[in-house]
Amino acid sequence: MINLIYLTILFPLIGFIINGVFGSKIKNEKVIGVIGSGAIGLSFLIVVFAFFETLSLPVKERTHIVELFTWLKVGGLDVSIAYQVDQLSLVMALIVTGVGFVIHVYSIGYMHGDKAFWRFFAYLNLFIFTMMNLILADNFVLMFLGWEGVGLCSYLLIGFWYDKDFEKSTTSAAGLKAFIVNRIGDVGFLLGMFLIYLVFNSLNFAEVFSRATTFHISEHIFTLIAIFLFIGATGKSAQIPLYVWLPDAMAGPTPVSALIHAATMVTAGVYMVARTSIIFASAPTAMMVVAVIGVFTAFFAATIGMVQNDIKKVLAYSTISQLGYMFLAMGAGAFSAGIFHVMTHAFFKALLFLGAGSVIHSMHEQQDIRHYGGLKKYMPVTYGTFLVAAIAISGVPPLSGFFSKDEILWYSYTNIGFVFWLIGVITAVMTAFYMFRLQFLTFHGKSRFDEKKTHPHESPRVMTIPLIILAVLAAIGGFIGIPELFSGEHGNLFHSWLEPIFKSAELKLSYFGSHSHFEEYLFMIISIVGAVAGILVAGYIYLRKPQVADRLSARFKSIYRLLLNKYYVDEAYDATVVNPLVNTSKSFLWKIFDSKIIDGFINAVASWIGNLSSLIRKIQTGVVQSYALVMMIGILLALFWIIMSL
Amino acid sequence: MQIPIEYYLILSAIMFSTGVVGVLIRRNAIVVFMSIELMLNSANLTLVTFSSYLGNSIGQIFVFFVMAVAAAEAAVGLAIIIALFRNKLTVNIDEINIFKW
Numbered sequence: 001m002i003n004l005i006y007l008t009i010l011f012p013l014i015g016f017i018i019n020g021v022f023g024s025k026i027k028n029e030k031v032i033g034v035i036g037s038g039a040i041g042l043s044f045l046i047v048v049f050a051f052f053e054t055l056s057l058p059v060k061e062r063t064h065i066v067e068l069f070t071w072l073k074v075g076g077l078d079v080s081i082a083y084q085v086d087q088l089s090l091v092m093a094l095i096v097t098g099v100g101f102v103i104h105v106y107s108i109g110y111m112h113g114d115k116a117f118w119r120f121f122a123y124l125n126l127f128i129f130t131m132m133n134l135i136l137a138d139n140f141v142l143m144f145l146g147w148e149g150v151g152l153c154s155y156l157l158i159g160f161w162y163d164k165d166f167e168k169s170t171t172s173a174a175g176l177k178a179f180i181v182n183r184i185g186d187v188g189f190l191l192g193m194f195l196i197y198l199v200f201n202s203l204n205f206a207e208v209f210s211r212a213t214t215f216h217i218s219e220h221i222f223t224l225i226a227i228f229l230f231i232g233a234t235g236k237s238a239q240i241p242l243y244v245w246l247p248d249a250m251a252g253p254t255p256v257s258a259l260i261h262a263a264t265m266v267t268a269g270v271y272m273v274a275r276t277s278i279i280f281a282s283a284p285t286a287m288m289v290v291a292v293i294g295v296f297t298a299f300f301a302a303t304i305g306m307v308q309n310d311i312k313k314v315l316a317y318s319t320i321s322q323l324g325y326m327f328l329a330m331g332a333g334a335f336s337a338g339i340f341h342v343m344t345h346a347f348f349k350a351l352l353f354l355g356a357g358s359v360i361h362s363m364h365e366q367q368d369i370r371h372y373g374g375l376k377k378y379m380p381v382t383y384g385t386f387l388v389a390a391i392a393i394s395g396v397p398p399l400s401g402f403f404s405k406d407e408i409l410w411y412s413y414t415n416i417g418f419v420f421w422l423i424g425v426i427t428a429v430m431t432a433f434y435m436f437r438l439q440f441l442t443f444h445g446k447s448r449f450d451e452k453k454t455h456p457h458e459s460p461r462v463m464t465i466p467l468i469i470l471a472v473l474a475a476i477g478g479f480i481g482i483p484e485l486f487s488g489e490h491g492n493l494f495h496s497w498l499e500p501i502f503k504s505a506e507l508k509l510s511y512f513g514s515h516s517h518f519e520e521y522l523f524m525i526i527s528i529v530g531a532v533a534g535i536l537v538a539g540y541i542y543l544r545k546p547q548v549a550d551r552l553s554a555r556f557k558s559i560y561r562l563l564l565n566k567y568y569v570d571e572a573y574d575a576t577v578v579n580p581l582v583n584t585s586k587s588f589l590w591k592i593f594d595s596k597i598i599d600g601f602i603n604a605v606a607s608w609i610g611n612l613s614s615l616i617r618k619i620q621t622g623v624v625q626s627y628a629l630v631m632m633i634g635i636l637l638a639l640f641w642i643i644m645s646l
Numbered sequence: 647m648q649i650p651i652e653y654y655l656i657l658s659a660i661m662f663s664t665g666v667v668g669v670l671i672r673r674n675a676i677v678v679f680m681s682i683e684l685m686l687n688s689a690n691l692t693l694v695t696f697s698s699y700l701g702n703s704i705g706q707i708f709v710f711f712v713m714a715v716a717a718a719e720a721a722v723g724l725a726i727i728i729a730l731f732r733n734k735l736t737v738n739i740d741e742i743n744i745f746k747w
Contacts, residue, residue, distance in 0.1 A: 622743035625678075629670055 015039030023118025036121030185235015192228030226286030237269030254357030291331025298324025334411035403478035432534025
């Protein structure tokens, strides 16, 4: 099955082609939906088989390269379409195809009746196709192909309802913003790739990583490469300073937000850092940058998330915040903890988004939580599953979020310092708070909508069953990564599974320092207490005394406004980067450079040739005999020349 | 006694030059056409001359080709002249300078 891994990439492609080409002819939504989800389901099955086959192999033989054909061969550069099946790529592939399949099924219900139902499924399949290329690639070039491909799909799906208004502009503008911001990051990725090729003379993962451990290369070079790659990651994974596109990406349909902007694509940056862990591990400065950006993003996004009123916006900032945790883990050298959080986050955040989609669906596209309330009795399944996800993300044991988040916090304390842990815990408290604010405002209390006009109802089974599946995963998913504190040496299954991948990086980092079990218990208890406190505060404010929230926002008006307006970062970017760029382009590059200089040059050449031609064309008299005369003279001259040269 | 080859060639040259001059200076399209035929036939004469002189029949075979092509060309050319005459009511080449800028 490992050798058939390319089928996991082929099936979504076939699904994309069928739905993309013939979709508009197939009028039946069921057929389109079954083709779209079936393709991903088959991929998932193959990945599962490949996973179990790999699991049955001895640890040393768990990396497989499946080479299909040579793609580029230019000079010393030799790039193949080849897929690497190992512990890390299998984990990611399981997440992408598994969660992807569930979301595909959910979309059949959510997108029911949409005029471009087929286009939606075609794009989703294309996304899975490119995402699988990104994950399974065995070299940087193929990874970059997938990297760009998911960016394209993200753009297409954000702007899926292209004729709809979104906030101050349109969904197409939101898609464009995502694409352009991602491009800025991609420049970093590209520069990193160039530098890697320059230094290691290869773009193949295996070769680069083995050379990175054996070659004598100065730390500065490693730092530079790592920082460039990390710039790429900040674009794709929505970290400061390039996170601004993700909140706007909520313009897309909700399943898209769940699949692309929560569970899979945005974790591509984390995956990339994990994949190139040896390069990052060789550059301590870059690791510090990653950790600082990660923890700061986590904190910063959580503060914004606390006051947003759009249900999807809250989740978007929550995603940014959780991605920050993952980068904190990467920066702390806890690579497998980061990937573990990628997995648990995929479960509970996809669930949160799908639950939000279910709510939005039944509330007639209303997304403002101030107009919800008391939905518990109308939609019990959505309520229950949303609650599971909210508890999981808040980090309450024994749900999955607790295990992954606590592991990250613990390693950030032992490996890089107390401050990181502290900010992480404060963020965790805020996470619990805003999540339960959302939960309470949506499902509890009195309903704040017009019950005569709006009739909330539970979603159909095709939507609730995916919710239940994800809820189960979000609840029990953490048990494969029980901390060694409880499970003994090598008891953390997830860790031991990924260990071979990160071994060389961890050897290089070699964090020493002993920490007692007591410390670990203490820190764990503090973070649990923090999470519970966050939940209780949210409960107190939004269930018991709703007026407290208003009083607080009135009391700290300036802070509240600052948070509500997202620290005015968008406005600052507009003022410093976007508008100057647009204005220079408009007034100088277009009006002067393009239309005066470039057009002027072209027009000058054209009119010069025109003038010359109007002189020369006088020769064309139209009198046949003068042509014959010229011909005759020519022949005579030629004859003369031949005779003379004899 | 055999006529020396120069005689043939000189006659052919005179015929060819007459044809060239005719093409260049005459205004009547029919006459220009006849001059072209004259040039073709001078070439034919040269071919026949050398064929007989060298004792090789290939030259004469070529002459048949040339005559066949000349006949076809005459048919096409005359058709063009007739078509032009119908349009312009003249066969004077000076007045048929429609290929002009």
